[in-house]
Structure formats: structure tokens, C-alpha cells
Amino acid sequence: xxxxxxxxxxxxxxxxxxxxxxxxxxxxxxxxxxxxxxxxxxxxxxxxxxxxxxxxxxxxxxxxxxxxxxxxxxxxxxxxxxxxxxxxxxxxxxxxxxxxxxxxxxxxxxxxxxxxxxxxxxxxxxxxxxxxxxxxxxxxxxxxxxxxxxxxxxxxxxxxxxxxxxxxxxxxxxxxxxxxxxxxxxxxxxxxxxxxxxxxxxxxxxxxxxxxxxxxxxxxxxxxxxxxxxxxxxxxxxxxxxxxxxxxxxxxxxxxxxxxxxxxxxxxxxxxxxxxxxxxxxxxxxxxxxxxxxxxxxxxxxxxxxxxxxxxxxxxxxxxxxxxxxxxxxxxxxxxxxxxxxxxxxxxxxxxxxxxxxxxxxxxxxxxxxxxxxxxxxxxxxxx
Amino acid sequence: xxxxxxxxxxxxxxxxxxxxxxxxxxxxxxxxxxxxxxxxxxxxxxxxxxxxxxxxxxxxxxxxxxxxxxxxxxxxxxxxxxxxxxxxxxxxxxxxxxxxxxxxxxxxxxxxxxxxxxxxxxxxxxxxxxxxxxxxxxxxxxxxxxxxxxxxxxxxxxxxxxxxxxxxxxxxxxxxxxxxxxxxxxxxxxxxxxxxxxxxxxxxxxxxxxxxxxxxxxxxxxxxxxxxxxxxxxxxxxxxxxxxxxxxxxxxxxxxxxxxxxxxxxxxxxxxxxxxxxxxxxxxxxxxxxxxxxxxxxxxxxxxxxxxxxxxxxxxxxxxxxxxxxxxxxxxxxxxxxxxxxxxxxxxxxxxxxxxxxxxxxxxxxxxxxxxxxxxxxxxxxxxxxxxxxxxxxxxxxxxxxxxxxxxxxxxxxxxxxxxxxxxx
Numbered sequence: 019x020x021x022x023x024x025x026x027x028x029x030x031x032x033x034x035x036x037x038x039x040x041x042x043x044x045x046x047x048x049x050x051x052x053x054x055x056x057x058x059x060x061x062x063x064x065x066x067x068x069x070x071x072x073x074x075x076x077x078x079x080x081x082x083x084x085x086x087x088x089x090x091x092x093x094x095x096x097x098x099x100x101x102x103x104x105x106x107x108x109x110x111x112x113x114x115x116x117x118x119x120x121x122x123x124x125x126x127x128x129x130x131x132x133x134x135x136x137x138x139x140x141x142x143x144x145x146x147x148x149x150x151x152x153x154x155x156x157x158x159x160x161x162x163x164x165x166x167x168x169x170x171x172x173x174x175x176x177x178x179x180x181x182x183x184x185x186x187x188x189x190x191x192x193x194x195x196x197x198x199x200x201x202x203x204x205x206x207x208x209x210x211x212x213x214x215x216x217x218x219x220x221x222x223x224x225x226x227x228x229x230x231x232x233x234x235x236x237x238x239x240x241x242x243x244x245x246x247x248x249x250x251x252x253x254x255x256x257x258x259x260x261x262x263x264x265x266x267x268x269x270x271x272x273x274x275x276x277x278x279x280x281x282x283x284x285x286x287x288x289x290x291x292x293x294x295x296x297x298x299x300x301x302x303x304x305x306x307x308x309x310x311x312x313x314x315x316x317x318x319x320x321x322x323x324x325x326x327x328x329x330x331x332x333x334x335x336x337x338x339x340x341x342x343x344x345x346x347x348x349x350x351x352x353x354x355x356x357x358x359x360x361x362x363x364x365x366x367x368x369x370x371x372x373x374x375x376x377x378x379x380x381x382x383x384x385x386x387x388x389x390x391x392x393x394x395x396x397x398x399x400x401x402x
Numbered sequence: 403x404x405x406x407x408x409x410x411x412x413x414x415x416x417x418x419x420x421x422x423x424x425x426x427x428x429x430x431x432x433x434x435x436x437x438x439x440x441x442x443x444x445x446x447x448x449x450x451x452x453x454x455x456x457x458x459x460x461x462x463x464x465x466x467x468x469x470x471x472x473x474x475x476x477x478x479x480x481x482x483x484x485x486x487x488x489x490x491x492x493x494x495x496x497x498x499x500x501x502x503x504x505x506x507x508x509x510x511x512x513x514x515x516x517x518x519x520x521x522x523x524x525x526x527x528x529x530x531x532x533x534x535x536x537x538x539x540x541x542x543x544x545x546x547x548x549x550x551x552x553x554x555x556x557x558x559x560x561x562x563x564x565x566x567x568x569x570x571x572x573x574x575x576x577x578x579x580x581x582x583x584x585x586x587x588x589x590x591x592x593x594x595x596x597x598x599x600x601x602x603x604x605x606x607x608x609x610x611x612x613x614x615x616x617x618x619x620x621x622x623x624x625x626x627x628x629x630x631x632x633x634x635x636x637x638x639x640x641x642x643x644x645x646x647x648x649x650x651x652x653x654x655x656x657x658x659x660x661x662x663x664x665x666x667x668x669x670x671x672x673x674x675x676x677x678x679x680x681x682x683x684x685x686x687x688x689x690x691x692x693x694x695x696x697x698x699x700x701x702x703x704x705x706x707x708x709x710x711x712x713x714x715x716x717x718x719x720x721x722x723x724x725x726x727x728x729x730x731x732x733x734x735x736x737x738x739x740x741x742x743x744x745x746x747x748x749x750x751x752x753x754x755x756x757x758x759x760x761x762x763x764x765x766x767x768x769x770x771x772x773x774x775x776x777x778x779x780x781x782x783x784x785x786x787x788x789x790x791x792x793x794x795x796x797x798x799x800x801x802x803x804x805x806x807x808x809x810x811x812x813x814x815x816x817x818x819x820x821x822x823x824x825x826x827x
Contacts, residue, residue, distance in 0.1 A: 211683070300652065342622065
């Protein structure tokens with residue numbers, strides 16, 4: 019019983035890391051059909067947001083609230099990665115709908131740019147830049163309709179970008195002068211330390227579970243529930259689904275497909291940011307952190323069936339539980355006196371490297387029989 | 403598509419490396435009769451840049467110190483040392499290519515370079531075919547003995563063997579079972595083969611072993627294996643690389659695998675630099691084994707740390723690889739002065755038997771092109787340094803490990819033409 023619980027928990031823990039990382043991709047790749055190789059780097063931005071938030075919460079004014087920084091950083095990471103994602107959609111991906119290979123190359127280029135960006139720009143100024151982007155992109159949308167429709171709107175837009183740039187430079191220099199760790203560029207990996215209430219373990223049913231793992235499971239569950247509700251219950255969710263099913267018809271019926279694209283991509287990217295917070299709790303934060311997860315993300319989405327959230331959920335937990343079963347050699351403890359050749363085989367695969375090989379092999383075999391994944395669904399075949 | 407991204411990334415790194423800059427430089431001015439230019443070849447970009455750039459800093463410092471003290475005196479003439487720094491770009495073929503460039507184009511008499519075993523293996527054929535000389539400063543898995551490489555880092559019997567002995571006999575977990583964790587590449591696998599043989603000799607038991615693919619940070623399966631294999635605590639030997647240590651220590655602490663519950667981790671890749679990255683709060687109470695530790699309380703060690711901080715900033719630390727890099731520059735200088743020429747073959751002969759009062763204590767160059775060194779076992783403390791618990795006497799290097807089944811009974815001696823790279827004892 020204890021063994022089963024332990025194994026199940028481990029599987030769910032590994033699976034939830036995969037799931038939270040793949041969720042955003044499931045939306046971007048699944049619903050929009052965009053192969054976004056910069057997804058891992060959007061995660062990385064989320065992880066760096068956590069780091070910056072942590073340092074800012076160490077300042078004397080915010081010190082009393084230090085323990086809650088991780089909650090705040092979840093929202094901030096969503097916004098930061100979401101905004102960068104929106105910018106990416108507006109400037110690059112929009113021009114490339116319908117040409118997957120070009121999208122693939124362009125987003126790969128973006129991923130290299132983002133990696134180099136965090137290496138060579140001091141994080142304080144990076145923060146300032148992101149703040150400028152947030153203000154510049156969102157301030158114009160808050161103007162009353164009357165201004166937006168006037169001919170002078172472009173001047174308003176222009177001046178709000180100037181305002182945004184000024185605010186960005188100002189915050190950048192304030193942060194850089196108050197937090198010395200953020201004032202210099204560094205390629206060195208940094209470390210996010212979980213607040214004390216999240217360290218250690220809790221005991222449930224006689225088994226001890228690490229708190230950070232539980233926290234990641236909670237973050238994952240909340241993200242999945244929120245995104246399901248959004249897609250199925252909200253007006254914009256309905257529009258997204260409509261565009262996914264038939265873009266031209268939705269366009270004719272008055273849905274702004276352009277806006278739908280931006281929102282879908284923004285949400286997908288924002289979720290990558292949330293995933294970044296989760297992975298920053300497990301390891302260190304560095305320019306390459308996203309690259310370590312991207313293959314796993316695509317694997318989960320493809321296995322689950324492109325365009326299906328339920329498939330993504332099941333695929334990640336499936337892979338998680340398999341990783342634990344094979345990698346930790348669980349079968350041997352369930353059935354201790356199995357014949358020698360069999361137990362030798364299981365022992366051979368019971369290391370992390372070999373478990374990975376085994377799981378990839380199993381997925382390849384599975385896809386031979388069901389090439390469209392667990393839950394095939396017709397996603398939006400990009401038009402034109 | 404997924405795989406091609408990796409390949410493309412590799413290609414891009416390689417092409418960037420080709421265009422990477424190289425820069426020359428020198429030390430302080432003074433009156434010299436002539437100059438000699440040496441090569442420095444480490445990764446200044448890519449994943450290894452963080453570690454390797456500290457070596458470049460140390461080598462520059464050593465050269466500047468030598469120049470300030472009058473340079474190298476050869477045949478009555480004083481030479482100022484200048485250097486050419488090349489970027490290996492964390493890409494192993496680039497190391498070979500840049501080595502060729504340094505030897506053929508720049509005509510340097512010596513190259514100080516390398517960090518990973520992969521980079522050394524890539525460079526080795528270049529130095530052997532051109533009969534040039536590489537000085538390599540990192541603790542490594544040994545099982546190699548080239549006439550054209552001089553190794554100033556520790557061999558396993560100068561690091562892991564005394565450490566295993568300490569863990570089994572004198573640590574708080576003495577007599578306990580062993581679990582071995584490492585990154586999946588040559589150093590951890592070779593080191594663990596040696597450890598397994600040694601534990602068996604000592605009468606102990608290795609109850610488990612696992613390797614994490616490079617770049618992977620999911621250690622949950624390893625943790626459940628450790629808990630299953632060592633339910634009451636025990637000894638963990640850790641040869642994980644770089645950032646994987648962060649994930650490992652964060653997660654084992656959360657899972658209750660801590661010194662207070664009887665689990666003690668002995669680390670072979672964590673020095674002062676890494677402690678500050680991982681965070682001492684995760685490492686306190688665990689162990690490390692090195693030849694040099696910053697907390698060594700001798701004038702030579704303090705002077706080394708002090709000059710490094712003075713040259714590169716008060717927040718910088720020195721660690722074992724840097725000390726090796728520092729020693730090799732001085733040993734080269736002494737050998738050149740003894741040989742009375744910069745010629746490779748004469749310097750190689752003069753090098754064996756050189757002694758140097760290094761920051762770790764006296765070291766001597768042995769006939770197998772490795773150094774005799776002191777081994778220290780330290781406990782990691784809350785301040786991010788080591789509290790030194792034990793110090794061995796001078797340990798002679800074994801290029802061919804005597805516990806590894808494939809090299810047992812072999813040794814290397816370049817001073818005797820009848821013996822050479824690998825002879826039977």
C-alpha cells in the first residue's frame with residue numbers, strides 16, 4: 019500500500035512537471051498549429067521572473083511579505099511570458115501562419131536570441147524592458163473608444179510608447195541601483211530558494227511527501243482547471259474554439275480572428291511562464307533551463323493527441339508513472355522473485371538514462387499504432 | 403524536427419566559435435631582453451564558460467606575477483611572457499582546431515588549456531602528432547598517460563580513493579552502505595567503477611548506482627531508489643556535473659535525505675565556486691575532497707586567495723582547479739629555466755622532478771607527467787567553505803588506476819624509454 023502510494027505520488031509528481039510545461043504548448047501547438055520552439059525560453063523567462071521577484075522581495079520594504087513571493091511570481095511570470103509571447107506573435111509568427119517550417123526556424127532563432135539576452139543583459143534592465151513592453155502594449159487599449167477611433171490615435175499610441183520607454187528605463191535603473199545582484203549581466207546559473215513554509219515534507223497516510231512537489235502539483239491542477247474553464251465557459255474561450263474549428267466561418271460571423279490569435283498565443287505563452295516558476299523550484303535557473311524541457315513538451319502533446327487538453331493531461335501522467343515504474347525498478351519490489359532473465363532486464367533499464375530510452379521506444383511503438391496520439395482530434399489546419 | 407534542433411544548435415555554436423575573437427595581451431611593463439608568447443585555450447563561451455573563464459583569470463594572474471618578478475630567464479636572457487587567449491567555445495572539435503592554430507600559426511612553445519575530458523581527448527591527437535605540449539589542470543578520471551600532456555589535476559587515487567576510505571572508516575556514516583550518483587558520461591562512470599572495486603576491498607557494500615543524462619534535472623526516481631536502498635541512511639557518492647547538483651541537493655533535502663537523518667554525501671565536483679551557486683544551506687554537513695581548499699591556513703594559500711581577489715574582485719573565490727592552473731604556469735617557467743631553452747623536448751625532460759611550493763603545499767612532477775599532491779577531506783560549512791577534517795601526506799599519482807580492473811598492475815614512466823605510456827609493473 020505504502021509502495022503503491024509512493025509510486026503513484028512520484029509518477030504524478032514527475033507527470034505534473036511535464037504537464038505544466040506542456041500545457042502552454044498544447045494550446046499554441048494544439049489549438050493554433052504553431053510549432054513554437056521558443057516555448058522553452060518562455061519558460062525560462064518565467065523562471066527568471068521568479069528569481070527577480072525573490073530578490074525584490076528581499077528589499078526592506080517588502081521583507082515582511084517575503085514568504086508570499088512565490089505566489090506573486092506565479093502571476094508576474096504569467097504576465098511577463100504572456101507579453102513576450104504576444105510581442106512574438108505580433109511581430110513574427112503572424113506573418114508565418116501556414117508555413118510551419120519557417121515558423122519552426124523563426125521561433126528557434128527567437129529562442130537563441132532570448133537565451134543570449136538573459137546572458138548578456140543585466141536582469142535589472144531586462145525587467146525594465148519587460149515593463150516598457152507591458153505599458154506600451156496595454157496602455158493604448160485602455161483609451162476610450164472615442165480616442166481610438168479618432169485620426170490622431172497614432173499620436174496617442176506613439177506617446178504611450180514614449181511613456182512606456184521612460185518608465186522602463188527608470189525602473190531598470192532603480193532596480194539596478196537597489197539590488198546589486200541584478201545590476202550585472204551574468205551567464206552563471208542562479209538559484210531560487212523556496213520560502214521556508216514550502217521546504218521540508220508533510221506526512222499523509224504515513225508517507226512523507228516533499229512540499230515543493232505538492233506545490234507543483236497544485237500549480238498544475240489550478241492551471242489545468244483554469245484553462246479548461248476559460249476555454250469552455252468564457253466568451254473568448256468559445257471564440258477560440260470556433261476559430262480552431264473553422265477560421266473562415268468564424269471570420270465571416272464577426273469574430274476578430276486576429277484578436278483570437280493574440281489571446282490564444284498570449285495565454286499559451288503565459289502558461290509557459292507559470293511552468294517556469296514550477297521548474298525553478300526543482301533546479302537552478304539558467305539560460306538553458308527551457309531547452310531541457312522542450313523535447314518532453316512536444317512528446318507529451320504529440321502522444322496526447324494534438325489539440326486535446328485531456329490527452330495532454332493523460333499523456334503527461336502516463337509518462338510520469340512509467341518513468342517512475344521503469345526508472346526506480348518498481349516491478350522488482352512488487353514481484354521480488356521473478357525469473358532471473360526478466361529481473362536482469364528490468365535492472366538494466368532501472369537507471370534514469372535507460373528509463374528515458376525505454377520510454378521513448380515505447381512512445382515510438384505506440385505512435386506506430388495510433389499515429390495521431392491518444393485522443394485524435396482535427397485541429398485547425400492552418401489555412402491558405 | 404526535435405532532434406534536428408539539437409544538431410542545429412551544435413552547428414550554430416560551432417560556427418559562432420569559428421568567428422569568436424582571439425585577443426593577445428601581456429603583463430606589466432619592465433625591461434626585458436625579449437618576449438615569449440604562450441597559448442591559453444579554454445571555453446569563453448557556451449556552457450563551460452562559467453567554469454573555464456576562472457582558469458583563464460588564474461593563468462593570466464600567474465603570468466603577470468612571473469613578469470612582475472622579472473619574467474623567465476633562459477640562457478642569461480630575460481623573457482617577458484605574453485599570451486594568446488583562444489576560445490574553445492565548449493565545443494570539443496573547436497579545441498582541436500584552436501590547438502592547431504596556436505601551434506602552427508602562432509608557434510607557441512606551450513598551451514595551457516582544457517577542462518572537460520572530452521576536450522582533452524579531442525586535443526590529444528593534435529599534440530601527439532605535432533609533438534607539442536599541453537598543460538591540463540583538472541582533476542579527472544585518469545586511465546591516460548600521454549607524452550605530450552602534463553596533467554596537474556588529481557588522479558582518482560588522489561581524490562576519490564582517500565575520500566571513499568574516509569567515508570567508510572571515519573565519517574559519521576562509517577560502515578554504512580554506499581549509493582553512487584553521477585552524470586552520464588565518462589568521468590562519473592570510471593570514477594564509480596573504481597569506487598565499487600574499492601568498497602568491495604574495504605568490505606563494504608554498494609547498494610545502488612544511477613546516472614542522470616546531462617541536462618536532465620528530474621531526480622525523483624533516483625530519490626526513491628536511494629530511499630529504498632538506504633532506508634536508515636548511509637553514504638552517497640556524488641559525481642553529478644554542474645547545475646544538476648542544484649536540482650539534486652534541493653530535492654534530496656525536501657525528501658528528507660539530510661545529514662541529520664543519517665545521509666552523508668561525498669562530492670567530487672563541488673568546490674567553493676559551486677557551493678556559492680548551489681547555496682550552502684543545501685550543502686551544509688556534506689563532504690568534499692580536493693587537493694586545494696580555500697580554507698587552507700598556510701601563508702602560501704592565503705597569499706594565493708588574496709592576490710586573486712585583489713586582481714579580479716573581492717567577491718571572487720579560488721578553488722582546486724584554479725590552484726592547479728596556477729601551479730602549471732609556475733612549473734612550466736621553472737622547467738624552461740632549468741632546460742635553458744623553450745624547446746619542447748628539453749623542457750619535457752627538465753619538467754620531471756620539478757618541485758613547487760604550491761598553495762596546497764609542496765608538489766612534485768612525477769615521471770608519469772602527473773603531480774604528487776596532498777589530499778584533503780572537508781565538511782561544507784554554513785559560510786560556503788570547507789572545514790578541513792583530514793589531510794593526507796603527499797600522495798603519488800597513478801595514471802593507470804590500481805583498482806580499476808582494466809588498468810590494474812600497469813604504470814606509466816616517460817623518463818625510461820623502455821617503459822613509456824603503459825608498462826606492466
